[in-house]
Amino acid sequence: MATPFVPQAIGIRAPSPNWPGYLGEGYTLRSWLVTHDHKRIAILYMLAITAFFFVGGAAATMMRLELATPQADLVSAETYNKLFTIHGVVMVWFFLIPSIPSVLGNFLVPLMIGAKDMAFPRLNLASWYIYVLGGIFTVAALIAGGVDTGWTFYTPYSTRFSDSNVILVILGVFIVGFSSILTGLNIVVTTHKLRAPGLTWFRLPLFVWANYATSLILLLATPVLAMTLTLVGLERFFGIGIFDPALGGDPLLFQHLFWFYSHPAVYIMVLPAMGVASEIIPCFARRTVFGYHFMAYAIFGIASIGFLVWGHHMFVSGQSMYAGMVFSMLSFMVAIPSAIKVFNWTATLYKGSIYFSAPMLYALGFVGLFTIGGLTGLFLASLALDVHLTDTYFVIAHFHYIMVGGSVMMYLGALHFWWPKISGRMYPEILARIAALTIFFGFNLTFFPQYLLGWLGMPRRYHEYPPELQVLNLFSSAGAAVLAVGYLLPLFYLAWSLFWGKRAPANPWGATGLEWQTASPPPKHNFEQEPVVTQGPYAYDPVR
Amino acid sequence: MRWLPVAASDTAARVDLLFYSMVVITGVVALGVFVLMIYFCVHYRAGSGADRANPPPRKKWLELGWTLTPLAIFIGIFVWAAVVYACFYRRGDDAMTIFVVGKQWMWKAEHANGRREIDELHLPLGQPVRIVLSTEDVIHSFYVPAFRIKQDAVPGRYTSIRFTPTREGEYWLHCAEYCGTDHARMGGKVVVMAPTAFAQWLERGSGNASLAAQGFELFRQLGCSGCHVNSTVHAPDLTGVYGRTIHLSDGRTLIADEAYLRDSILLPKRDVVAGYEPIMPSFQGQLDEGQLYALITYLKENR
Numbered sequence: 001m002a003t004p005f006v007p008q009a010i011g012i013r014a015p016s017p018n019w020p021g022y023l024g025e026g027y028t029l030r031s032w033l034v035t036h037d038h039k040r041i042a043i044l045y046m047l048a049i050t051a052f053f054f055v056g057g058a059a060a061t062m063m064r065l066e067l068a069t070p071q072a073d074l075v076s077a078e079t080y081n082k083l084f085t086i087h088g089v090v091m092v093w094f095f096l097i098p099s100i101p102s103v104l105g106n107f108l109v110p111l112m113i114g115a116k117d118m119a120f121p122r123l124n125l126a127s128w129y130i131y132v133l134g135g136i137f138t139v140a141a142l143i144a145g146g147v148d149t150g151w152t153f154y155t156p157y158s159t160r161f162s163d164s165n166v167i168l169v170i171l172g173v174f175i176v177g178f179s180s181i182l183t184g185l186n187i188v189v190t191t192h193k194l195r196a197p198g199l200t201w202f203r204l205p206l207f208v209w210a211n212y213a214t215s216l217i218l219l220l221a222t223p224v225l226a227m228t229l230t231l232v233g234l235e236r237f238f239g240i241g242i243f244d245p246a247l248g249g250d251p252l253l254f255q256h257l258f259w260f261y262s263h264p265a266v267y268i269m270v271l272p273a274m275g276v277a278s279e280i281i282p283c284f285a286r287r288t289v290f291g292y293h294f295m296a297y298a299i300f301g302i303a304s305i306g307f308l309v310w311g312h313h314m315f316v317s318g319q320s321m322y323a324g325m326v327f328s329m330l331s332f333m334v335a336i337p338s339a340i341k342v343f344n345w346t347a348t349l350y351k352g353s354i355y356f357s358a359p360m361l362y363a364l365g366f367v368g369l370f371t372i373g374g375l376t377g378l379f380l381a382s383l384a385l386d387v388h389l390t391d392t393y394f395v396i397a398h399f400h401y402i403m404v405g406g407s408v409m410m411y412l413g414a415l416h417f418w419w420p421k422i423s424g425r426m427y428p429e430i431l432a433r434i435a436a437l438t439i440f441f442g443f444n445l446t447f448f449p450q451y452l453l454g455w456l457g458m459p460r461r462y463h464e465y466p467p468e469l470q471v472l473n474l475f476s477s478a479g480a481a482v483l484a485v486g487y488l489l490p491l492f493y494l495a496w497s498l499f500w501g502k503r504a505p506a507n508p509w510g511a512t513g514l515e516w517q518t519a520s521p522p523p524k525h526n527f528e529q530e531p532v533v534t535q536g537p538y539a540y541d542p543v544r
Numbered sequence: 545m546r547w548l549p550v551a552a553s554d555t556a557a558r559v560d561l562l563f564y565s566m567v568v569i570t571g572v573v574a575l576g577v578f579v580l581m582i583y584f585c586v587h588y589r590a591g592s593g594a595d596r597a598n599p600p601p602r603k604k605w606l607e608l609g610w611t612l613t614p615l616a617i618f619i620g621i622f623v624w625a626a627v628v629y630a631c632f633y634r635r636g637d638d639a640m641t642i643f644v645v646g647k648q649w650m651w652k653a654e655h656a657n658g659r660r661e662i663d664e665l666h667l668p669l670g671q672p673v674r675i676v677l678s679t680e681d682v683i684h685s686f687y688v689p690a691f692r693i694k695q696d697a698v699p700g701r702y703t704s705i706r707f708t709p710t711r712e713g714e715y716w717l718h719c720a721e722y723c724g725t726d727h728a729r730m731g732g733k734v735v736v737m738a739p740t741a742f743a744q745w746l747e748r749g750s751g752n753a754s755l756a757a758q759g760f761e762l763f764r765q766l767g768c769s770g771c772h773v774n775s776t777v778h779a780p781d782l783t784g785v786y787g788r789t790i791h792l793s794d795g796r797t798l799i800a801d802e803a804y805l806r807d808s809i810l811l812p813k814r815d816v817v818a819g820y821e822p823i824m825p826s827f828q829g830q831l832d833e834g835q836l837y838a839l840i841t842y843l844k845e846n847r
Binding site for chain 1: 555563580581596597600630633682689692693694696701718721722727828
């Protein structure tokens with residue numbers, strides 16, 4: 001019988017005790033900066049997005065500190081506006097969107113389909129440099145004094161009224177979009193062309209399905225964002241009237257274009273997280289995922305209906321009442337496949353043999369938080385309720401349950417689950433479980449009170465608020481402190497494990513995917529010989 | 545410390561019923577999922593003696609069941625919420641119209657008799673109210689949590705929302721759409737008064753002429769009357785224009801509402817009336833939002 005917490009390792013061992021795998025293909029800075037290896041590029045992405053995560057996190061910490069009291073005492077109105085703008089811009093475009101696809105998708109998709117590398121290795125490296133260039137523009141805007149439009153850049157404020165560095169930030173986001181497009185293209189082509197013999201579409205792990213669907217959204221939606229931001233730039237810089245009614249434009253046109261990208265962008269953030277949950281839960285429940293086909297269809301259902309719901313951000317914007325009704329109906333429809341996924345993950349636990357390793361704690365937390373985030377989304381899809389709740393803390397709580405409770409939880413879960421494969425080392429299990437529980441607790445303490453604040457009518461983007469709302473705000477700020485500790489813990493112990501962690505076997509979790517059938521860390525071209533696939537994924541057996 | 549918001553309008557009562565029903569429905573679903581998850585996690589923890597024989601790989605009826613049941617519930621909620629939403633935008637002659645303009649960073653309201661207020665809005669109890677919104681600069685959003693109403697004020701157009709105050713008292717008025725530096729300080733209070741007290745209040749402060757009278761004055765000053773009243777220049781007569789069906793020179797027809805009148809003053813070339821030459825000059829930039837609305841109010845009442 002296995003130990004109660006960690007399933008038995010099975011499979012092959014590394015060729016030698018000190019096997020460095022792809023990490024040993026060169027130790028110079030140059031060997032990293034000109035690499036074509038998808039695994040190394042994934043690590044470059046990991047370093048870059050981690051840096052941005054802590055920039056965005058610092059801004060959020062300052063905001064929560066300011067909101068501990070109803071008066072403006074820590075920062076001025078202007079500074080607060082710049083803080084939430086930079087928090088949004090950095091977390092959305094420089095952390096969440098590239099998090100799972102560009103780091104873990106990049107690392108794992110070729111391994112999971114038995115390929116040597118991505119279809120376009122040079123393009124893969126180029127996309128990282130484009131990301132860095134976009135990042136430089138954004139950081140430059142920060143250093144030059146910040147920007148105060150909110151991450152949504154609503155016109156005509158962004159084009160005519162804000163006197164902050166709008167153009168610089170727009171350029172940064174415009175550029176980083178191309179990095180998304182190229183990564184998406186690479187994952188789509190890789191999935192189509194480089195699957196190992198025998199690996200049919202319905203033998204693909206759901207993580208690959210999710211990254212494939214995400215990549216299609218990246219390809220189709222990101223160009224719309226690029227165009228929209230270009231138009232904002234043209235109006236701001238040259239006074240060409242597109243969105244400003246004083247110049248003959250229409251401000252609602254901006255909102256339609258912006259949300260046509262930014263709503264699907266939510267699915268860019270959460271679909272890969274769903275893919276990760278679908279890998280971790282079967283592994284630690286020792287059960288095949290319940291309803292594999294429905295799970296794959298649900299991913300595509302979400303990705304396609306997700307393109308048709310953007311108008312639900314605009315129920316009080318002055319768009320036609322009938323348009324509101326159509327978008328409301330479609331928003332309920334997109335909730336159906338999400339519900340299916342939650343039920344299937346729960347059913348996967350039935351008759352399993354469940355181990356509570358750190359990745360599983362993250363995954364179980366993810367399912368719970370995603371459920372709450374999804375159900376509260378139904379409130380916002382309901383037209384009459386949205387009138388009261390939109391642009392309040394209810395919305396803030398809702399999308400943080402999806403993006404932080406969902407995507408960030410699963411990014412961390414994935415990082416732990418595949419850490420042995422990525423680094424060749426085991427992370428410290430007890431500390432990791434403590435961190436997972438700290439984050440879960442801190443997250444709920446931060447964001448659950450915000451649902452109540454929203455229902456009580458506290459508008460978002462306020463640095464001052466009615467004094468009767470202070471108690472709930474204090475809970476939220478206290479939670480943010482716990483959350484900050486929770487996020488710092490993995491930073492330290494994962495770095496520690498790189499040097500002092502126990503060496504990882506090829507398959508420490510007894511998992512099924514192809515990525516576990518090669519050494520940890522894998523060699524430069526992933527497999528010593530091309531694997532042949534003879535069955536579907538998740539062939540787990542709870543009884544064994 | 546309050547845990548639940550005050551409900552001070554007819555819309556608030558309807559929205560609250562829907563909200564608390566949703567809390568119950570989604571609460572049952574969430575609780576069901578969490579109880580099952582926790583039960584499975586305890587019962588099927590590794591090393592427990594639970595029976596794991598013959599786990600079901602998939603069950604079609606179960607999957608169809610948990611797809612179609614939510615679908616049915618969702619359609620029900622959608623219809624309910626849409627019906628309540630439609631009430632916010634119902635048109636009817638019974639409502640008292642108040643014109644509110646957003647401006648960085650204040651709300652300016654003007655009552656029909658010409659009484660103006662800033663960052664405050666006085667309303668009579670039990671009287672249906674229609675707030676017509678506009679803005680001098682960026683997008684703002686008129687938000688009174690106690691009424692559960694919110695409506696963006698969008699540059700270049702009118703938006704409106706309707707409700708009936710049902711409880712006397714003072715309530716927060718906020719701006720809910722981010723509008724720049726002092727966004728958080730843009731707002732004040734809404735005061736709901738007994739009808740007689742409101743009538744007295746309304747009379748007390750109106751040193752101004754009524755909106756319609758101000759509009760008539762502008763109608764003459766700006767020279768509108770020169771062409772639109774008994775003139776030799778070929779321009780449509782505007783008596784009773786509001787609510788009339790208008791045939792346009794490009795074949796379209798529309799009902800002359802506030803938006804149409806606004807566009808005809810600022811963008812006269814957009815909707816040219818059939819049988820007339822497009823010779824009217826634009827008044828863009830010559831009128832502020834208050835004057836423009838006064839002019840439209842005059843046209844509405846000039847029957």
